[in-house]
Amino acid sequence: MPPAQPLVRVRNLYKSFTRGSETIDVLQDLNLDVGQAEFLALMGPSGSGKTTLLNLIAGLDQPTSGTIMVGDNVISEMSESELARWRTRHVGFVFQFYYLLPVLTAYENVELPLLLLPLSRQQRRKQVETALELVGLSHRMHHRPGQLSGGQQQRVGIARAIVTDPELIVADEPTGDLDTRSANEILTLLDTLRSQLGKTIIMVTHDPKAAARAQRVLHLEKGQLVHDTAAAPLLAAQAS
Amino acid sequence: MMYGLPVDFVPTGYDPSLFMLAGYLLGLLATLILGAIVLGILTLPAFFLVLFGVEQLASVVAHLSGAFAAKLVVIMFRGLRRAPLRTSLTYVALFSLTFVLCLIYAVLFLINYVTAEKEANFKAIVTHKTLIPSQMPPGYYEEFKRVCLEELPPELRPVNGDLDLMSWSFVLTTTDKTNPRRDALIFLFALEPNKVLTMMDGLEELTGDERQQLQAAADEMMRNPQAIVMSKRQLKTLNLQVGQRVKSYGMNYPNLTFEFEIIGELPEGRYEGVAFMNRVYLLQLLDAYRNDRTVNKTGEPHPMAEKCVNLMWVRLPNRMAFERLSALINDPKYFGKVPIKMETASSGIGSWLAAYKDIFWGMKYILVPAMIAIMSLVVANAISISVRERRTEMAVLKVLGFQPRHVLALVLGEALLVGFLAGIMSSGLAWGALGSFKFQIMFFGSFFVPVQSLIYAPALGMTVAVAGSIGPAWNAKNVKVAEVFARLS
Ligand SMILES: Nc1ncnc2c1ncn2[C@@H]1O[C@H](COP(=O)(O)OP(=O)(O)OP(=O)(O)O)[C@@H](O)[C@H]1O
Ligand SMILES: [Mg+2]
Numbered sequence: 001m002p003p004a005q006p007l008v009r010v011r012n013l014y015k016s017f018t019r020g021s022e023t024i025d026v027l028q029d030l031n032l033d034v035g036q037a038e039f040l041a042l043m044g045p046s047g048s049g050k051t052t053l054l055n056l057i058a059g060l061d062q063p064t065s066g067t068i069m070v071g072d073n074v075i076s077e078m079s080e081s082e083l084a085r086w087r088t089r090h091v092g093f094v095f096q097f098y099y100l101l102p103v104l105t106a107y108e109n110v111e112l113p114l115l116l117l118p119l120s121r122q123q124r125r126k127q128v129e130t131a132l133e134l135v136g137l138s139h140r141m142h143h144r145p146g147q148l149s150g151g152q153q154q155r156v157g158i159a160r161a162i163v164t165d166p167e168l169i170v171a172d173e174p175t176g177d178l179d180t181r182s183a184n185e186i187l188t189l190l191d192t193l194r195s196q197l198g199k200t201i202i203m204v205t206h207d208p209k210a211a212a213r214a215q216r217v218l219h220l221e222k223g224q225l226v227h228d229t230a231a232a233p234l235l236a237a238q239a240s
Numbered sequence: 241m242m243y244g245l246p247v248d249f250v251p252t253g254y255d256p257s258l259f260m261l262a263g264y265l266l267g268l269l270a271t272l273i274l275g276a277i278v279l280g281i282l283t284l285p286a287f288f289l290v291l292f293g294v295e296q297l298a299s300v301v302a303h304l305s306g307a308f309a310a311k312l313v314v315i316m317f318r319g320l321r322r323a324p325l326r327t328s329l330t331y332v333a334l335f336s337l338t339f340v341l342c343l344i345y346a347v348l349f350l351i352n353y354v355t356a357e358k359e360a361n362f363k364a365i366v367t368h369k370t371l372i373p374s375q376m377p378p379g380y381y382e383e384f385k386r387v388c389l390e391e392l393p394p395e396l397r398p399v400n401g402d403l404d405l406m407s408w409s410f411v412l413t414t415t416d417k418t419n420p421r422r423d424a425l426i427f428l429f430a431l432e433p434n435k436v437l438t439m440m441d442g443l444e445e446l447t448g449d450e451r452q453q454l455q456a457a458a459d460e461m462m463r464n465p466q467a468i469v470m471s472k473r474q475l476k477t478l479n480l481q482v483g484q485r486v487k488s489y490g491m492n493y494p495n496l497t498f499e500f501e502i503i504g505e506l507p508e509g510r511y512e513g514v515a516f517m518n519r520v521y522l523l524q525l526l527d528a529y530r531n532d533r534t535v536n537k538t539g540e541p542h543p544m545a546e547k548c549v550n551l552m553w554v555r556l557p558n559r560m561a562f563e564r565l566s567a568l569i570n571d572p573k574y575f576g577k578v579p580i581k582m583e584t585a586s587s588g589i590g591s592w593l594a595a596y597k598d599i600f601w602g603m604k605y606i607l608v609p610a611m612i613a614i615m616s617l618v619v620a621n622a623i624s625i626s627v628r629e630r631r632t633e634m635a636v637l638k639v640l641g642f643q644p645r646h647v648l649a650l651v652l653g654e655a656l657l658v659g660f661l662a663g664i665m666s667s668g669l670a671w672g673a674l675g676s677f678k679f680q681i682m683f684f685g686s687f688f689v690p691v692q693s694l695i696y697a698p699a700l701g702m703t704v705a706v707a708g709s710i711g712p713a714w715n716a717k718n719v720k721v722a723e724v725f726a727r728l729s
Contacts, residue, residue, distance in 0.1 A: 052722075055721075055722040060639060060721050060722045061720070061721075061722035080644075081643055081644075084638065084641050084642065084643050085641060087639065087640070087641045088640065088641030089641075093639050093640075095636075099632060099633075099636045101319075101633055101636070102323075103318065103319050103322035103323045104318065104322065108318065112315075112637070112640055113640045113641060115308070115311045115312075115315070116308070116640070116641050116642065121303060144322075160640075
């Protein structure tokens with residue numbers, strides 16, 4: 001399934017944290033390719049480093065060593081402010097707890113990342129409306145997060161993630177806080193983003209049923225990715 | 241006892257014991273703070289209206305310029321307006337703080353103002369050395385004038401000659417002889433009307449209409465010794481009007497019957513509860529008493545005839561003149577009948593305030609700074625809590641691509657804006673509204689809030705707001721978003 005040129009390429013990635021005198025090696029010599037328009041699920045025990053890996057791929061943190069490329073950008077070499085600029089255009093984030101700004105309406109929440117781009121008001125409106133329509137919330141545009149259900153808030157979160165039209169979407173347990181029905185709707189939505197808009201999606205989840213919706217599932221254990229169900233042969237080939 | 245005024249008219253009704261005064265001040269402070277909070281709440285709609293107005297302006301600018309800074313400002317305003325409770329609390333806290341500061345500043349300013357010695361052209365006041373209320377013979381005023389204008393070396397004499405001298409006699413009368421209730425009393429200063437505008441504290445600075453009216457009234461009083469001017473409030477209490485004649489009976493001048501003609505009002509907020517009369521009329525009546533066989537069978541002079549000057553004033557060119565004149569005043573060669581003393585006007589008030597010196601000192605250097613510090617801490621802490629609450633929000637903004645400096649600008653800008661508006665509104669209110677109530681302080685001038693408050697209050701508001709938010713804002717700016725989310729999820 002992964003095409004010749006992967007969108008995300010992670011090579012020899014190390015990440016460790018120091019807490020006091022103690023050093024925790026979370027990721028050790030990790031390699032990963034994620035193809036264009038691929039839906040990848042990351043699983044693994046709590047504390048195995050799933051969020052850490054996701055943050056690194058999304059440019060929220062810098063690796064101890066190793067390289068991360070997303071598209072043509074070597075994000076592991078960018079400065080913090082370069083990363084911030086890069087994130088606006090190239091990654092969308094979906095959080096377990098949505099993290100919408102409670103004082104802004106759905107519309108304004110979705111509009112936030114666009115403020116950082118040189119767009120006219122009309123262009124912004126068009127993009128916000130398109131994104132909200134995509135997640136099926138056109139009729140709730142002017143509601144505030146407090147007035148929306150969990151599933152609806154997560155859909156606003158997804159609209160915010162796609163509004164700048166990034167090629168990569170990362171989601172950290174996006175269904176972790178939702179009931180089964182809402183969770184299914186969110187997963188369907190993510191799958192649509194992949195199939196219709198060609199987005200690459202990396203999703204962390206604890207739920208095997210959610211993971212089953214992805215095209216490929218990877219397990220993170222002891223700082224390494226194991227049990228690459230669909231593409232194990234490919235990875236093995238690359239490693240050699 | 242200020243200038244030996246009759247006890248009833250010394251405008252301090254409370255026991256001057258320091259403890260009572262301290263308690264009184266604390267009570268006043270608590271009331272003030274409560275009042276300020278209420279005012280802050282009352283002005284909330286105006287605050288939000290201003291906020292809304294400025295926001296509209298900012299969004300027009302943002303729209304036209306497309307500048308990111310302008311967009312940030314718009315986000316900031318939205319944040320403020322959409323979180324009305326948080327914003328209101330911050331505003332009310334900052335408003336109360338700056339409002340109380342304005343008033344305290346005004347009081348300290350006033351105390352400084354009245355106790356400050358003016359080096360040139362300052363007024364000196366002459367009273368009986370020991371007697372309270374001070375009483376001096378009328379001849380003393382004539383002699384005082386002569387000494388000032390002839391005995392002093394020419395370069396030390398009052399610059400405007402006779403116009404720089406004035407005498408006051410306190411005359412308490414009642415319109416109701418049988419039942420001299422408080423609301424039937426007329427309390428007058430008998431003086432030379434042509435000097436009212438140049439020699440009376442709080443009236444010298446009048447300009448425009450009030451000055452013209454008072455000048456006209458003074459001219460009329462010079463022509464007609466029975467003419468008097470009265471404060472509005474007293475006219476109201478007595479149920480009298482300008483133009484009326486009124487018969488009033490002497491109380492500290494028994495057996496004198498005054499027939500006054502009310503020809504004008506005193507400017508509001510000055511010398512409330514007092515009327516001015518021509519001293520000539522008092523002297524005429526004292527004279528007439530001697531020959532009035534219906535009340536004075538023996539033909540003796542009136543018992544008050546030799547005691548009818550209470551205070552004498554002189555404006556002197558400099559300190560040296562004061563020293564020289566002081567020596568002459570103490571010389572029995574000139575003033576042998578009763579001993580008298582001279583003080584500067586400010587030392588007159590100063591010595592009255594001297595009893596409270598420790599309290600004022602404490603107020604200025606301990607209470608006020610401590611209070612400002614404590615209130616600032618409380619307010620800053622409240623602001624800091626509200627900023628810390630939004631740590632995750634800030635992290636989310638950073639995830640979306642906002643730079644650390646944007647986050648800092650958002651938080652600080654918000655604080656600066658609310659601090660500025662709260663300061664402007666509180667000082668504007670204190671300065672504009674309270675200034676025009678014209679609270680009278682003693683007999684002189686009116687309480688006013690110095691115009692500098694309009695700068696100090698917003699400055700304090702912004703400082704406190706920034707002090708409260710800089711710490712958490714700095715944290716939010718530097719927060720590693722990865723940490724926020726790794727820990728949370
Ligand atoms: N900023 C940090 N400082 C120190 N240690 C950290 C930091 N972030 C993560 N860790 C540690 O790294 C390890 C991996 O954390 P991470 O959040 O990636 O796990 P996770 O797989 O997402 O777990 P969960 O399923 O509970 O979300 C943990 O031991 C965590 O305590
Ligand atoms: Mg995690």
